[in-house]
Amino acid sequence: MTSDGTAEAAQRGAAEASEIRFRSDVTVELVKSSASDADVLFAARVSTAGEKSLEEVGADAERSAGLINYLMRDRHGSPFEHNQFTFYVSAPIFVFREFMRHRTFSYNEESGRYRRLEPVFYVPGAGRKLVQEGKPGRYVFVDGSPEQHALVEQTTRRVCGEAYRGYLEMLEAGVAREVARGVLPVSIYSTMYATCNARALMNFLSLRTKREDSTFPSFPQREIEMVAERMEEHFAAAMPLTHAAWNRNGRVAP
Known part of the structure; x- marks a missing residue:
């Protein structure tokens, strides 16, 4: 490449770099779903009703809620697997690295080998707690000072x-x-x-959300918790009886 070409490339690169964007949120969309409380019911009732289990799906709501609660309480988990959620997620790569620990999900991610990555970077929002106090396993996060927030934002923007x-x-x-x-x-x-499926999703949510009513407390990083909270909204809308029973029984995956 000639010196003129190098200069032009540098100018073009500088112009493109000036379009860098910063976000402090995540995107979670439910792009496809075949999930309902009825999926749990027919799967559970096959054990006693055989081929007639599909005919019993329309049973009254109180009976249905009771069966789902029983399955959840006594941890009969397999009936919660006969369904599927597919989410589209846009988040920082460090969130995806935590996601990969959940091997009950199937993933397909955009590839930096095959396309140029867009200049969009995460910077913590004003409400993000910045300071860790205590020892590992017994620590809490507290609000940072205005100076700390300014330092995080300025450094992130410069380095990125x-x-x-x-x-x-x-x-x-x-x-x-x-x-x-x-x-x-x-x-x-x-x-x-x-x-x-719903069983895998409940396990994920139990680990990646912090709730006082959980039987087993979790302490997720805030950024993956933001994703989990939006996933839970979709879960609750698609399977309200299952979601309610899960909450009623301490947010423990069956």
Whole structure:
């Protein structure tokens, strides 16, 4: 590449880098679902009704709620697996790394090997608690000072901007995407489809939300909890009896 070409590439890269965007939220959309409380009922009743179990799905609501609560309370989990949720998630890559621990989900994520990653980065919002107090296993997060919030935001914007400019410079020089992406921080946003059934989703929610009424308290990182909260909204809408029974029984996956 000539010196003029190098200058033009640098100018183009600087212009593209100036379009860097920062977010402090996540996106969760339910793109496909075949999930209802009826799925739990017919699966459970096959044990006593055989082929007639499908005919009994329309039983009265009180009886249905009672059966689902019994299954949840006594942890008969398999009837909660005959359904499916597919979510579209847009969040920082460090959130996805935590997601991958949940191997009962199926994932497909956008690839930095095959496309240029968009310049969208996460910066904690004003309400994000910044300071950790206590020892591991017994710590809490508390609000940061205005100076700490300013430092986090300014540093994040500066470092992400520098990293993305370096990424573009390498791409302009012909470096492969899979190599150039190595300089990008885990605060860059990615997108994925995540598919699971209700049993797997309840397990995920029990671990990734913090609730005082949980039998087993969890202490999730706030950013993945933001994703979990939106997933729970979709779960509650699709399977209200199951969601209610899960809450009633301490938010423990059956």
